[in-house]
Amino acid sequence: MIVRTGAISFTVSGRFLLMFPALTLLVLALAWVALGAGLTETSAAERLAALRGEGMLAELRLPRILVALLGGAMTAASGMILQIVSRNGLADPGLLGLSQGSVVAILLGGVVFGLGPQALVWAGLAGALAVSLLVLGLGRGMMAGGGIVMVGLAVNIVLGAVTEIVMTSGDAARFARLAVWSRGTLSGVSNGDVALIAVWAAGCLPVLALLGRSLGPLALGHDTARAVGIDTRWLLPVLVMLAACLSAPVVAVCGPVSFLGLIAGYVARRLVGDAPQEVLATGMLLGAGVLLLADTAGRALLPPFVIPAGLMTSFAGVLVFLLAIAAERRLNR
């Protein structure tokens, strides 16, 4: 289907036109439910007041929901960019080690050097960039299948050991707090965190939208992309940097939420087909929805215990990972 509005015309698939609004409605409905979910009952009037920024809910639950939506979308976008760059549907900032790189840098920055939250994001960004260069560099030429994921997992193991050294250097209470954060959780989120994430989202997403057109040729292969006139020499590094910029602030606020990019990319491709821009938009919605769902379910399933959102996405993510890799193998056979 071709949409023409004045000077601009672009092609859109029918499935995308159907899916995108449906998913948007679903995510909004989920946010409405999440606003009411919890130990205390809340009326519709209270929830509406919270949306206007009044009352307790606006202080406690609203920032959490906003961070889940923004952070989920950003992590998912980061994962899908990595999937296009590495040409591997299994790529994800968590699996490739970017998140763990941020974690190590943030822990070192916070615990050893005592940096503030703003500076920690930059530290996390440096960590994510360093690891992405390392993993993509080492994994050059074996992007397909499990190869690059194995490299990422091995790097994850090394970084995990460094994380544990920093974490065990304090007392038990701090270990417990850091351990929860290092698995991904939204329980400590405040209004300041929303602002922090929103600034980074506002900076990154326009760049992503600008680069969107060149993603299509890139998905067909780097050589093909060059053949149609896309300068991959600068595009690929910019994309990797963008992926790091999208994942680092989320890690700084709620810890590494693994598998989100993997889940979002896989489900989005199932829903809307293969056009990268459509997959990206759908996947970001899905990422937002999945993280919000994981957090809300984690709060509501076993009260008074709160299951960290990172744990919930890990459970779902492992299943999707196995399904995705099985499907990919069957396709190649």
Added chain:
Amino acid sequence: MRVVILLAFLLPILALAQVSLGAVHIPMRSVIAALIQPEGDFLATIVRQQRLPRVGVAIFVGACLGVSGLILQKVMQNVLVSPSTLGINAGATLAVVLSVFFLGLDGRSLFLPGLLGGIAAMALTLMAARLIAGQGDRRLDVVLAGSMVGILCSSASTFVMTLDSDAFGTMIGWLVGDIGNFDHLMLPMVALPAGAALAGAFLFSRHLDVMVTGDDQAALLGVDVRRVQALAVGIAVVLAVSAVVVVGPIGFLGLVVPHLVKLALGETGRATLLAAMLAGPCILMLADIAARVAVAPRVLPVGIVMGLAGGVLFLGMVLSMTRRGRA
């Protein structure tokens, strides 16, 4: 055989070094005096109460994990598998953490839940590996599946731990693999199954050796492949879980030891098994000495040092394996 004799000499030397070196340096003369005389001064107390149990645990755990890794690599014909990369360690850890938290078990009764956890994790890994098996490298599939199971189990155990940080304050050292922080009552308790498993490994060494020729070839030679595989995996899991229950998950020892042994002796024979049994403790003691001397007076858990060193090695192996597979 020369390698085995060499290792047999190296082991007591390292053991003495492990007793002597640390936050407090104890001269050799005092060490020997403390070993001989029943009564002694402050240094003798450190030697007897602190350092000697450490040596004992290092020898036990090193032997268990080294042999476990060797058997797994032989029977699965895969140089990347080990108790940690298959998720056995993480599964046993999760089961132990769960039974401490929900059932209130402690000390001696933890072996059985640990064993169940290890077996469950192993089964899950094999199932997942079968699910994702395709045209790619089978050996990578198993490790990929194992990592996924490991991620699940370890994040679940972290979550359970954080539900009550007071109760688990003492378990933190255990969770990251620390051989200084253990319940010595556990050792005699798990020594029995571990000893039985080691004996089994030596007894069935011939059968395991035949497996190295590959499943089909082994079947042609008259080996009941499935039974030997089940037996070998059983022995390996029991050994790995015995180690985990005492000191927590120490990764990569089971991966590193078989490689070193294979470099020196090849894969088959009882001498290889013996060498793995000796090399495991040697490497673990080296790591422990490094862990205590590197940032003295702070003591790093030895599991972390092993994770750091082993992770780098694992990365190198994955790289060389995928490169070769491509060429």
